[in-house]
Amino acid sequence: MKILVVDDSKTMRVIVSRIMKELGYEVGEASNGREAIDILKSDSSYSLVMADWNMPEMNGYDMVLNIKSDDNLKKIPIIMLTTENEISNVQKAINAGASDFITKPFKKETIQEKITKLINGV
Amino acid sequence: MECNMKETFSVKDISYQIDSVVRDIFMTMLANEITSCQEEFNGSVEVSVFLGIGGKKKYTVVIETDEKFAIKVASAMLMEEINEWSEAVSDAFGELANMIAGNIKSKLPSETELSLSLPTVIKGKSYTYSTPKMKEIAKMCFKSFDNQKMLIKLFEEV
Numbered sequence: 208m209k210i211l212v213v214d215d216s217k218t219m220r221v222i223v224s225r226i227m228k229e230l231g232y233e234v235g236e237a238s239n240g241r242e243a244i245d246i247l248k249s250d251s252s253y254s255l256v257m258a259d260w261n262m263p264e265m266n267g268y269d270m271v272l273n274i275k276s277d278d279n280l281k282k283i284p285i286i287m288l289t290t291e292n293e294i295s296n297v298q299k300a301i302n303a304g305a306s307d308f309i310t311k312p313f314k315k316e317t318i319q320e321k322i323t324k325l326i327n328g329v
Numbered sequence: 330m331e332c333n334m335k336e337t338f339s340v341k342d343i344s345y346q347i348d349s350v351v352r353d354i355f356m357t358m359l360a361n362e363i364t365s366c367q368e369e370f371n372g373s374v375e376v377s378v379f380l381g382i383g384g385k386k387k388y389t390v391v392i393e394t395d396e397k398f399a400i401k402v403a404s405a406m407l408m409e410e411i412n413e414w415s416e417a418v419s420d421a422f423g424e425l426a427n428m429i430a431g432n433i434k435s436k437l438p439s440e441t442e443l444s445l446s447l448p449t450v451i452k453g454k455s456y457t458y459s460t461p462k463m464k465e466i467a468k469m470c471f472k473s474f475d476n477q478k479m480l481i482k483l484f485e486e487v
Contacts, residue, residue, distance in 0.1 A: 215447070216420055216421075216423065216424040216427070217417065217420050218403070218406055218407060218417070218420050218421040218424045219424055221407055222358070222406060222407075225408070261427070261431075261445060261447065263447060289431075290427060290428050290430075290431020290432055290434070290435075290445070295442055296442070311354075311358075311428045311431065311432075312353060312354045312357035312358045312428060313357065314357060
Protein backbone atom coordinates (compact mmCIF):
# COMPACT_ATOMS: atom_id res chain seq x y z
CA MET A 208 0.00 0.00 0.00
CA LYS A 209 1.39 3.39 -1.02
CA ILE A 210 0.56 6.53 0.99
CA LEU A 211 1.08 10.17 0.01
CA VAL A 212 2.07 12.40 2.95
CA VAL A 213 1.24 16.06 2.33
CA ASP A 214 2.62 18.71 4.68
CA ASP A 215 4.46 22.00 4.15
CA SER A 216 6.69 21.18 7.12
CA LYS A 217 9.55 18.91 6.12
CA THR A 218 9.84 17.92 9.78
CA MET A 219 6.28 16.65 9.84
CA ARG A 220 6.75 14.82 6.52
CA VAL A 221 9.83 13.11 7.97
CA ILE A 222 7.97 12.11 11.17
CA VAL A 223 4.85 10.81 9.40
CA SER A 224 6.84 9.06 6.67
CA ARG A 225 9.01 7.35 9.28
CA ILE A 226 5.90 6.07 11.09
CA MET A 227 4.37 4.87 7.80
CA LYS A 228 7.52 2.99 6.84
CA GLU A 229 7.66 1.41 10.31
CA LEU A 230 4.09 0.27 9.75
CA GLY A 231 5.15 -1.31 6.46
CA TYR A 232 3.75 1.18 3.97
CA GLU A 233 5.42 2.69 0.93
CA VAL A 234 5.50 6.49 1.14
CA GLY A 235 5.60 9.50 -1.18
CA GLU A 236 5.73 13.15 -0.12
CA ALA A 237 4.28 16.49 -1.26
CA SER A 238 4.70 19.92 0.32
CA ASN A 239 1.28 21.37 -0.50
CA GLY A 240 -2.11 20.47 -1.96
CA ARG A 241 -1.25 21.49 -5.52
CA GLU A 242 1.88 19.36 -5.58
CA ALA A 243 -0.11 16.44 -4.10
CA ILE A 244 -2.70 16.61 -6.89
CA ASP A 245 0.03 16.70 -9.55
CA ILE A 246 1.63 13.60 -8.02
CA LEU A 247 -1.70 11.75 -7.76
CA LYS A 248 -2.49 12.54 -11.40
CA SER A 249 0.85 11.21 -12.60
CA ASP A 250 1.04 8.15 -10.32
CA SER A 251 -2.07 6.02 -9.85
CA SER A 252 -0.47 3.69 -7.31
CA TYR A 253 -1.39 5.77 -4.25
CA SER A 254 -4.09 4.22 -2.04
CA LEU A 255 -4.32 6.89 0.68
CA VAL A 256 -3.49 10.55 1.27
CA MET A 257 -2.53 11.95 4.69
CA ALA A 258 -2.63 15.74 4.51
CA ASP A 259 -2.03 18.73 6.73
CA TRP A 260 -4.80 21.33 6.97
CA ASN A 261 -2.85 24.57 7.09
CA MET A 262 -0.49 24.82 4.07
CA PRO A 263 0.61 27.57 1.66
CA GLU A 264 -0.34 27.56 -2.07
CA MET A 265 -3.20 25.09 -1.63
CA ASN A 266 -4.38 24.17 1.87
CA GLY A 267 -5.67 20.77 2.92
CA TYR A 268 -9.33 21.71 2.67
CA ASP A 269 -9.03 22.98 -0.93
CA MET A 270 -7.00 19.90 -1.79
CA VAL A 271 -9.83 17.66 -0.52
CA LEU A 272 -12.35 19.60 -2.62
CA ASN A 273 -10.15 19.26 -5.72
CA ILE A 274 -9.49 15.53 -5.26
CA LYS A 275 -13.13 14.74 -4.57
CA SER A 276 -14.28 16.63 -7.68
CA ASP A 277 -11.86 14.73 -9.95
CA ASP A 278 -13.37 11.51 -11.33
CA ASN A 279 -9.98 9.80 -11.48
CA LEU A 280 -8.96 10.67 -7.93
CA LYS A 281 -12.14 10.86 -5.91
CA LYS A 282 -11.98 7.27 -4.66
CA ILE A 283 -8.68 7.86 -2.84
CA PRO A 284 -9.40 8.20 0.90
CA ILE A 285 -7.94 11.22 2.70
CA ILE A 286 -7.01 11.51 6.36
CA MET A 287 -6.47 15.08 7.56
CA LEU A 288 -3.54 15.71 9.91
CA THR A 289 -4.27 18.86 11.79
CA THR A 290 -3.97 20.98 14.90
CA GLU A 291 -7.39 22.32 13.96
CA ASN A 292 -9.30 20.05 16.27
CA GLU A 293 -12.45 22.09 16.52
CA ILE A 294 -15.60 20.33 15.48
CA SER A 295 -16.50 22.92 12.82
CA ASN A 296 -13.22 22.46 10.93
CA VAL A 297 -13.25 18.70 11.23
CA GLN A 298 -16.85 18.64 10.03
CA LYS A 299 -15.92 20.92 7.12
CA ALA A 300 -13.24 18.47 5.97
CA ILE A 301 -15.50 15.45 6.41
CA ASN A 302 -18.30 17.20 4.48
CA ALA A 303 -15.85 17.93 1.68
CA GLY A 304 -15.02 14.23 1.44
CA ALA A 305 -12.19 13.54 3.89
CA SER A 306 -12.52 10.12 5.47
CA ASP A 307 -11.09 10.87 8.89
CA PHE A 308 -8.78 13.19 10.81
CA ILE A 309 -5.86 12.95 13.22
CA THR A 310 -4.96 15.82 15.50
CA LYS A 311 -1.37 16.86 16.16
CA PRO A 312 0.26 15.80 18.44
CA PHE A 313 -0.40 12.18 17.52
CA LYS A 314 0.82 8.74 18.48
CA LYS A 315 1.96 6.05 16.07
CA GLU A 316 -0.84 3.82 17.38
CA THR A 317 -3.46 6.41 16.44
CA ILE A 318 -2.22 6.51 12.84
CA GLN A 319 -2.17 2.72 12.67
CA GLU A 320 -5.69 2.50 14.09
CA LYS A 321 -7.12 5.05 11.62
CA ILE A 322 -5.50 3.39 8.59
CA THR A 323 -6.63 -0.07 9.68
CA LYS A 324 -10.16 1.29 10.13
CA LEU A 325 -10.12 2.73 6.62
CA ILE A 326 -8.71 -0.41 5.01
CA ASN A 327 -11.28 -2.58 6.74
CA GLY A 328 -14.05 -0.13 5.91
CA VAL A 329 -15.14 0.18 9.55
CA MET B 330 -9.29 19.60 36.42
CA GLU B 331 -11.41 20.39 33.39
CA CYS B 332 -11.78 23.99 32.28
CA ASN B 333 -14.44 25.18 29.91
CA MET B 334 -12.52 27.70 27.84
CA LYS B 335 -15.20 28.35 25.29
CA GLU B 336 -17.44 30.59 27.35
CA THR B 337 -15.05 32.64 29.40
CA PHE B 338 -11.51 32.30 30.66
CA SER B 339 -9.08 33.74 33.15
CA VAL B 340 -5.31 34.07 33.07
CA LYS B 341 -5.18 31.06 35.43
CA ASP B 342 -7.35 29.01 33.07
CA ILE B 343 -5.34 29.82 29.97
CA SER B 344 -2.04 29.23 31.79
CA TYR B 345 -3.31 25.81 32.85
CA GLN B 346 -4.33 25.04 29.27
CA ILE B 347 -0.99 26.17 27.80
CA ASP B 348 0.87 24.07 30.37
CA SER B 349 -1.20 21.01 29.47
CA VAL B 350 -0.81 21.54 25.70
CA VAL B 351 2.98 21.98 25.89
CA ARG B 352 3.51 18.94 28.13
CA ASP B 353 1.39 16.76 25.82
CA ILE B 354 3.20 17.90 22.66
CA PHE B 355 6.67 17.41 24.15
CA MET B 356 5.79 13.96 25.47
CA THR B 357 4.05 12.76 22.29
CA MET B 358 6.15 14.27 19.53
CA LEU B 359 9.56 14.68 21.19
CA ALA B 360 9.45 11.86 23.78
CA ASN B 361 10.77 14.45 26.20
CA GLU B 362 9.46 15.84 29.47
CA ILE B 363 8.98 19.55 29.92
CA THR B 364 7.97 21.44 33.05
CA SER B 365 6.82 24.97 33.66
CA CYS B 366 9.20 27.15 35.64
CA GLN B 367 8.54 30.05 37.95
CA GLU B 368 11.77 31.91 37.30
CA GLU B 369 12.22 34.40 34.49
CA PHE B 370 13.64 33.40 31.13
CA ASN B 371 17.18 34.69 31.61
CA GLY B 372 18.78 33.23 28.50
CA SER B 373 19.49 35.02 25.30
CA VAL B 374 16.46 35.17 22.99
CA GLU B 375 17.86 34.02 19.66
CA VAL B 376 14.85 32.34 18.08
CA SER B 377 11.28 33.62 18.03
CA VAL B 378 8.20 32.23 16.32
CA PHE B 379 5.09 34.32 15.72
CA LEU B 380 1.65 32.91 14.91
CA GLY B 381 -1.54 34.88 14.49
CA ILE B 382 -4.95 33.59 15.48
CA GLY B 383 -7.72 35.44 13.70
CA GLY B 384 -11.45 35.61 14.09
CA LYS B 385 -13.86 38.06 15.66
CA LYS B 386 -11.14 38.52 18.27
CA LYS B 387 -7.44 38.30 17.38
CA TYR B 388 -4.59 36.72 19.28
CA THR B 389 -0.84 36.37 18.76
CA VAL B 390 1.27 33.52 20.11
CA VAL B 391 4.99 34.24 20.49
CA ILE B 392 7.45 31.50 21.40
CA GLU B 393 11.00 32.51 22.30
CA THR B 394 14.11 30.55 23.14
CA ASP B 395 17.81 30.34 22.49
CA GLU B 396 19.46 28.57 19.57
CA LYS B 397 20.52 25.59 21.69
CA PHE B 398 16.94 24.80 22.75
CA ALA B 399 15.65 25.02 19.16
CA ILE B 400 18.41 22.67 18.00
CA LYS B 401 17.49 20.18 20.76
CA VAL B 402 13.83 20.35 19.66
CA ALA B 403 14.80 19.60 16.05
CA SER B 404 17.07 16.72 17.10
CA ALA B 405 14.28 15.17 19.19
CA MET B 406 11.59 15.58 16.52
CA LEU B 407 13.74 14.33 13.66
CA MET B 408 15.44 11.66 15.80
CA GLU B 409 18.89 12.60 14.56
CA GLU B 410 21.81 14.45 16.07
CA ILE B 411 21.90 18.08 14.97
CA ASN B 412 24.61 20.39 16.25
CA GLU B 413 24.10 23.67 14.48
CA TRP B 414 21.40 25.98 13.20
CA SER B 415 19.98 25.03 9.81
CA GLU B 416 16.81 25.25 7.75
CA ALA B 417 15.78 21.92 9.29
CA VAL B 418 15.98 23.43 12.79
CA SER B 419 13.91 26.43 11.69
CA ASP B 420 11.28 24.14 10.16
CA ALA B 421 11.14 21.82 13.19
CA PHE B 422 10.87 24.65 15.73
CA GLY B 423 8.26 26.37 13.54
CA GLU B 424 6.26 23.13 13.43
CA LEU B 425 6.48 22.76 17.20
CA ALA B 426 5.19 26.32 17.57
CA ASN B 427 2.44 25.57 15.05
CA MET B 428 1.25 22.62 17.12
CA ILE B 429 1.38 24.62 20.35
CA ALA B 430 -0.51 27.60 18.87
CA GLY B 431 -3.04 25.35 17.10
CA ASN B 432 -3.85 23.59 20.33
CA ILE B 433 -4.01 26.87 22.28
CA LYS B 434 -6.39 28.17 19.61
CA SER B 435 -8.82 25.36 20.28
CA LYS B 436 -8.95 26.37 23.96
CA LEU B 437 -9.69 30.06 23.34
CA PRO B 438 -13.15 31.53 23.71
CA SER B 439 -14.64 32.76 20.46
CA GLU B 440 -18.05 33.58 19.11
CA THR B 441 -16.77 32.86 15.61
CA GLU B 442 -14.44 30.35 13.99
CA LEU B 443 -10.77 31.13 14.58
CA SER B 444 -8.08 30.56 11.99
CA LEU B 445 -4.36 30.06 12.51
CA SER B 446 -1.63 31.67 10.42
CA LEU B 447 1.47 29.87 9.20
CA PRO B 448 4.43 30.31 11.59
CA THR B 449 7.04 33.03 11.07
CA VAL B 450 10.42 32.02 12.49
CA ILE B 451 12.93 34.75 13.31
CA LYS B 452 16.54 33.92 14.09
CA GLY B 453 18.82 36.61 15.43
CA LYS B 454 19.77 38.72 18.42
CA SER B 455 19.02 42.24 19.62
CA TYR B 456 15.73 42.76 17.82
CA THR B 457 12.57 44.23 19.24
CA TYR B 458 8.95 43.76 18.28
CA SER B 459 5.69 45.34 19.26
CA THR B 460 2.13 44.11 19.27
CA PRO B 461 0.04 47.26 18.83
CA LYS B 462 -3.56 47.07 20.01
CA MET B 463 -2.84 43.87 21.88
CA LYS B 464 -2.16 43.07 25.52
CA GLU B 465 -0.19 40.20 26.97
CA ILE B 466 -2.57 37.83 28.77
CA ALA B 467 -0.20 34.95 29.50
CA LYS B 468 3.54 34.54 29.78
CA MET B 469 4.91 31.13 30.69
CA CYS B 470 8.41 29.79 31.07
CA PHE B 471 9.16 26.10 30.43
CA LYS B 472 12.31 24.09 30.92
CA SER B 473 13.47 20.92 29.26
CA PHE B 474 16.70 19.40 27.90
CA ASP B 475 18.70 19.84 31.14
CA ASN B 476 17.00 23.01 32.36
CA GLN B 477 17.14 24.95 29.12
CA LYS B 478 14.25 27.33 28.76
CA MET B 479 11.51 28.37 26.35
CA LEU B 480 9.06 31.21 26.80
CA ILE B 481 5.48 31.31 25.53
CA LYS B 482 3.50 34.54 25.38
CA LEU B 483 -0.12 34.97 24.41
CA PHE B 484 -1.43 38.38 23.35
CA GLU B 485 -5.09 39.30 22.99
CA GLU B 486 -6.59 42.12 20.94
CA VAL B 487 -7.63 45.02 23.17
